[in-house]
Amino acid sequence: MAVALAPMEGLVDALMRDLLTRMGGVDWCVTEFVRVSQRVLPNSSFHKLAPELTQGACTPSGTPVHVQLLGSEPRWLAENAAAVAALGAPVIDLNFGCPAKTVNQSRGGAILLREPELLHAIVQAVRQAVPDSIPVSAKMRLGYDRPEESLDCAQALVEGGVAYLVVHARTKQEGYRPPAHWEWIARIQEQVSVPIYAxxxxxxxxxxxxxxxxxxxxxxxxxRGLVARPDLARQIQQAQQGETIEALDWSGIYPLVCEFWARIRQRLGTRYAPGCLKQWLGMLAWTYPEAAALFAQIRREQHCEPLDVVFGFNSHLLTGLSSS
Incomplete structure (x- = not known):
């Protein structure tokens, strides 16, 4: 059994990957998507979203980081895959699951599930462009608007050369509305020979x-489940191994929130840091009442200094944490 941390644009960046993989139970994680158009991107574009490439393509806790590409043109995806493979990416992942309108309008993500032939061509081109030692994977949904479409899409991806598939159990049109249709993942796994991640x-x-x-x-x-419950992967690992499950309460999560704030405010400053903090607290509130109370306390704050007071930070502590 393997448990992976999903790529989530604007939420799971290198800092969040560091914090969540440090909790244990995550076998590998994926970057936010690198958008590919009609050119080979400079190394800085890959390093911006995957700074772990300069650290052996692992988080500080040693969890491997796969690099995800998003686009629709086989040639350019292949050439960029070769470029990031040369930088040390251990796995090239292809995004066919993003449901965002802005992404789909530029012919990326889940919109491509309408074109199984193109899925096959993209994977085949990328597979041929990178060394045999580097697996190619893909993340998809249950088709564009009908789950039946997922069977043809999965088959096309496998025949193109993916080593495994991640399947989000909703169609593009369903977005993130519940429920997830897990039964369709079973049908896909029955049809293809590669491992499936639910x-x-x-x-x-x-x-x-x-x-x-x-x-x-x-x-x-x-x-989102792991972002809202940072020790969920560790709980799963403990359950799988037959160990006593020790779920963390708020006292075990709060130090992570403090570190997150210290590091994000140093990196982003007043313009963006408060919003990032509120975003994570809003998700943590689904699990921890204390997070909901803290979110309510700070929800109107737009500047860093009042939040420093809330966390009891001083300049010495902030400098020490931001450099960690």
Whole structure:
């Protein structure tokens, strides 16, 4: 069994990957997507979203980081895949799952699930462009608007050369509306020979157990559930190994929030840091009442200094944490 941390644009960046993988239980994670158009990107574009490439392509806790590309042109995806492989990416992941309108309007993400032939061509081109030692994977949804489409899409991706698939159990049109249709992941796994990672609506240990029972697959990719419950992957790992499950309470999560604030405010400053903090607290509030109370306390704050007071920070502590 493997558990992966999902790529989530604007949420799971290198800092969040560091904090979440440090909690344990995550076998690998994926960058936010690198958007590819009609050129080979400079190394700085890859390093911006995957700074771990300068650290052996691992988070500080040693968790491998795969690099995700998004685009629609086989040639340019292949050439950029070769470029990032040369920088040390251990796996090239292809995004066919993003449902965002802005992404789909530029012919990227889940809109391509309408074109299985193009999916095949993209994967085949990327597979041929990178060394055999570097796997190519893909993340997809249950088709554009009908889950039946997912069977042809999955088959096209596998025949193109993916080593494994991550399947988010909703169509593009469903976005993130519940429920996730885990039963379709079972149907996809019956049809293809590569491993499938189930993704979608795994918020708790009980969700993991039900998802595994319905899909019949062992591998999982956690997204919002892990951001909202940072020790969920570790709980799953403990359950799988038959160990006593020790869920962290707010006292175990709060130090992570403090570190997050110290590092994000040094990097982003007043313009963006408060919003990033509120975004994570809003998700943590789904699990921890204390996070909801803290969010309510700071929701109107737009500047860093009042938040420093809330966390009891001084300049010495902020400098020390931001450099860690």
């Amino acid at each position: 993704n979608g609506d795994i918020w708790t240990l009980e969700d993991w157990r039900r998802c595994r029972a319905i899909t019949g697959v062992e591998h999982m990719m956690l997204g």
